[in-house]
Amino acid sequence: MLEIGPIILRSWEKDDLERIHRWENDFELMLYSRGMPHSMKPYENVVDYFEEERKREDRLHYVITLKNGGEAIGTAVIRLSKWSRVQSGNIGTYLDKKYWNKGLGKIVTLGLLELSFHFLNLDRCEAGSIEYNKRAHRVLEECGFRRVGVHRKSAYVLGRRWDWYIFDILREEYLEIREELIRKFLGSEAEEYLKRTSLF
Numbered sequence: 637m638l639e640i641g642p643i644i645l646r647s648w649e650k651d652d653l654e655r656i657h658r659w660e661n662d663f664e665l666m667l668y669s670r671g672m673p674h675s676m677k678p679y680e681n682v683v684d685y686f687e688e689e690r691k692r693e694d695r696l697h698y699v700i701t702l703k704n705g706g707e708a709i710g711t712a713v714i715r716l717s718k719w720s721r722v723q724s725g726n727i728g729t730y731l732d733k734k735y736w737n738k739g740l741g742k743i744v745t746l747g748l749l750e751l752s753f754h755f756l757n758l759d760r761c762e763a764g765s766i767e768y769n770k771r772a773h774r775v776l777e778e779c780g781f782r783r784v785g786v787h788r789k790s791a792y793v794l795g796r797r798w799d800w801y802i803f804d805i806l807r808e809e810y811l812e813i814r815e816e817l818i819r820k821f822l823g824s825e826a827e828e829y830l831k832r833t834s835l836f
């Protein structure tokens with residue numbers, strides 16, 4: 637569990653699955669978060685997915701909740717992989733639509749970077765996002781990611797093919813800007829967070 641600013645990233649529980657099922661069948665949400673808005677999922681599939689994923693050590697799934705009141709407002713994930721002795725985390729997140737554009741996505745992304753680098757000691761993080769998802773690109777770039785590649789015309793949505801952008805950030809790049817990002821996004825809560833996440 638990670639408490640950062642106004643949010644908490646905690647593990648998925650069975651009680652969350654109904655809400656996750658609703659999100660995973662929200663056309664507009666999936667239009668941005670998966671680039672596959674037409675793949676509707678029955679509740680049983682969400683349960684099966686949850687059961688399979690929680691057995692895996694290379695998947696870290698989170699439910700995002702508000703610290704104030706505990707409402708679940710979205711999900712986040714870090715998918716771990718190791719290739720040629722380099723440990724990577726592929727991150728993803730979505731928020732319930734009513735919480736878009738309130739600055740929370742940047743804090744969630746900061747939280748995922750904190751988990752990846754400050755807690756898990758990963759070497760690099762990456763994220764993929766469909767060409768038209770300008771808001772997500774802005775959030776990633778604001779958090780220090782760079783657009784490093786593109787899978788051209790590799791997603792088909794609403795009558796045409798779109799590029800799939802790849803963003804990444806290296807551990808040393810994050811550590812260089814860590815305190816600056818924390819102060820920028822957490823404001824008056826930054827010092828308390830920095831103190832809580834360092835022993836000395």
Ligand SMILES: CC(C)(COP(=O)(O)OP(=O)(O)OC[C@H]1O[C@@H](n2cnc3c(N)ncnc32)[C@H](O)[C@@H]1OP(=O)(O)O)[C@@H](O)C(=O)NCCC(=O)NCCS
Nearest residue numbers: 668669730731736737738739740741742765770771772774
């Ligand atoms: C992507 C998502 C997690 C971002 O969270 P959020 O809380 O909405 O984002 P924030 O409010 O922290 O920041 C949004 C930024 O994008 C900017 N933005 C919003 N719409 C934009 C657009 N159409 N073009 C460019 N920038 C845009 C905002 O101005 C803001 O930047 P600023 O604060 O520097 O001005 C959230 O919108 C979401 O769940 N979207 C649907 C799923 C999704 O896209 N997931 C990510 C897949 S990679």
